[in-house]
Amino acid sequence: xxxxxxxxxxxxxxxxxxxxxxxxxxxxxxxxxxxxxxxxxxxxxxxxxxxxxxxxxxxxxxxxxxxxxxxxxxxxxxxxxxxxxxxxxxxxxxxxxxxxxxxxxxxxxxxxxxxxxxxxxxxxxxxxxxxxxxxxxxxxxxxxxxxxxxxxxxxxxxxxxxxxxxxxxxxxxxxxxxxxxxxxxxxxxxxxxxxxxxxxxxxxxxxxxxxxxxxxxxxxxxxxxxxxxxxxxxxxxxxxxxxxxxxxxxxxxxxxxxxxxxxxxxxxxxxxxxxxxxxxxx
Amino acid sequence: xxxxxxxxxxxxxxxxxxxxxxxxxxxxxxxxxxxxxxxxxxxxxxxxxxxxxxxxxxxxxxxxxxxxxxxxxxxxxxxxxxxxxxxxxxxxxxxxxxxxxxxxxxxxxxxxxxxxxxxxxxxxxxxxxxxxxxxxxxxxxxxxxxxxxxxxxxxxxxxxxxxxxxxxxxxxxxxxxxxxxxxxxxxxxxxxxxxxxxxxxxxxxxxxxxxxxxxxxxxxxxxxxxxxxxxxxxx
Ligand SMILES: [Cu+2]
Numbered sequence: 001x002x003x004x005x006x007x008x009x010x011x012x013x014x015x016x017x018x019x020x021x022x023x024x025x026x027x028x029x030x031x032x033x034x035x036x037x038x039x040x041x042x043x044x045x046x047x048x049x050x051x052x053x054x055x056x057x058x059x060x061x062x063x064x065x066x067x068x069x070x071x072x073x074x075x076x077x078x079x080x081x082x083x084x085x086x087x088x089x090x091x092x093x094x095x096x097x098x099x100x101x102x103x104x105x106x107x108x109x110x111x112x113x114x115x116x117x118x119x120x121x122x123x124x125x126x127x128x129x130x131x132x133x134x135x136x137x138x139x140x141x142x143x144x145x146x147x148x149x150x151x152x153x154x155x156x157x158x159x160x161x162x163x164x165x166x167x168x169x170x171x172x173x174x175x176x177x178x179x180x181x182x183x184x185x186x187x188x189x190x191x192x193x194x195x196x197x198x199x200x201x202x203x204x205x206x207x208x209x210x211x212x213x214x215x216x217x218x219x220x221x222x223x224x225x226x227x228x229x230x231x232x233x234x235x236x237x238x239x240x241x242x243x244x245x246x247x248x249x250x251x252x253x254x255x256x257x258x259x260x261x262x263x264x265x266x267x268x269x270x271x272x273x274x275x276x277x278x279x280x281x282x
Numbered sequence: 283x284x285x286x287x288x289x290x291x292x293x294x295x296x297x298x299x300x301x302x303x304x305x306x307x308x309x310x311x312x313x314x315x316x317x318x319x320x321x322x323x324x325x326x327x328x329x330x331x332x333x334x335x336x337x338x339x340x341x342x343x344x345x346x347x348x349x350x351x352x353x354x355x356x357x358x359x360x361x362x363x364x365x366x367x368x369x370x371x372x373x374x375x376x377x378x379x380x381x382x383x384x385x386x387x388x389x390x391x392x393x394x395x396x397x398x399x400x401x402x403x404x405x406x407x408x409x410x411x412x413x414x415x416x417x418x419x420x421x422x423x424x425x426x427x428x429x430x431x432x433x434x435x436x437x438x439x440x441x442x443x444x445x446x447x448x449x450x451x452x453x454x455x456x457x458x459x460x461x462x463x464x465x466x467x468x469x470x471x472x473x474x475x476x477x478x479x480x481x482x483x484x485x486x487x488x489x490x491x492x493x494x495x496x497x498x499x500x501x502x503x504x505x506x507x508x509x510x511x512x513x514x515x516x517x
Pocket of ligand 1 (some may be wrong): 287331346347381432433
């Protein structure tokens with residue numbers, strides 16, 4: 001980079017200019033690199049909400065609640081069932097831009113599905129129809145949704161480089177929105193290109209709304225129950241792919257806990273939710 | 283099945299299976315199925331609704347099974363060979379196979395109890411949880427992805443006149459409606475492990491290359507400047 005040999009006085013000015021240009025460009029490049037740093041994604045509070053969707057609005061946990069669903073029993077970080085009156089989050093989670101948590105207001109009528117018997121009979125049935133788009137207003141997220149399956153080794157495939165890389169994927173063996181059981185969706189937190197569609201998923205809080213639009217035009221609204229992070233080695237398969245299958249539930253999965261040493265994400269962030277309303281519309 | 287508990291653990295220790303049940307023969311029902319394997323045992327959780335409610339003034343019996351040995355699929359309308367607009371249980375067999383396990387509410391869970399309506403769930407909806415010993419055939423079918431959940435029992439009023447009068451091809455004392463499939467769902471294993479949904483590109487330092495390039499440029503400039511000063515002093 002640096003020229004060698006004795007410099008004639010005429011060359012000196014040129015060299016001085018050159019060295020100055022080098023330094024200026026260098027500084028500019030470094031400044032650009034600093035400015036374009038992206039904040040690491042938000043980690044969820046360790047106890048945001050309860051995973052099990054509400055079973056009952058009346059405070060009678062003994063009547064219809066079946067022996068604590070397998071979901072809670074096997075999840076390493078799940079907190080014990082809390083009564084609805086308790087505030088779901090006690091610890092303030094680390095957030096990039098802290099959002100004030102919406103109070104969980106109980107609207108009469110929206111959760112009238114109380115005992116499992118009456119719910120199963122009153123819940124309107126929807127024929128299967130794949131999700132085509134998702135929106136989470138609380139984090140300004142909207143995305144197309146495409147179907148994805150399992151890889152040959154039995155793991156869930158992730159969106160691959162190409163037009164679908166930064167879209168949300170629906171696991172094709174999971175329920176479609178409005179059917180009984182979990183609708184399982186996943187998205188990248190980041191890719192080699194930088195932040196991806198679920199970058200802000202860790203900022204979602206219990207009570208937030210997630211809407212899914214189906215291919216048949218129906219839009220369904222889900223309410224977030226819990227946001228959890230798990231080490232990948234102890235991923236709660238039963239809670240994520242099963243859980244309470246007596247109603248339509250929602251799971252949003254992305255990566256979490258980046259380990260700088262291994263250069264890999266050590267964990268998965270999972271948002272748990274349940275169906276609130278069925279809008280016939282659109 | 284397995285020689286040691288350890289082998290069972292390694293084999294399918296935390297295997298979990300799921301199926302979404304959709305209507306057959308226009309039953310109007312839907313449901314969900316979940317099976318977790320724990321050693322030799324299986325725990326089945328099942329919820330469905332929207333099926334025929336009463337039969338001869340009693341709860342409509344809905345025999346239900348894990349079918350095995352077929353293609354692991356649910357039949358399409360073309361499976362109706364005799365043209366009565368109903369896919370009977372035998373007509374669907376090419377798709378979902380024969381009976382591997384009977385999902386009864388109590389007692390025997392083998393294929394022998396397949397049509398025992400006295401231990402079948404009844405009514406229009408079901409909230410079911412039962413743990414039982416899973417037989418080897420069903421277990422291997424689940425692994426192969428050829429297990430299918432089928433719930434039987436149609437509301438006769440939704441069937442064609444011809445089908446309403448027909449007898450069950452399985453149990454001659456029952457009408458076709460009692461044993462014709464009403465819900466069907468191919469069983470699939472839940473994905474193993476978590477999701478691979480990140481590269482870490484936004485964690486730690488991005489554009490490490492740019493920092494390197496910038497650093498090199500600055501160093502180059504400083505070096506060149508230093509040489510200039512030296513030569514200036516020397517002359
Ligand atoms: Cu059957």
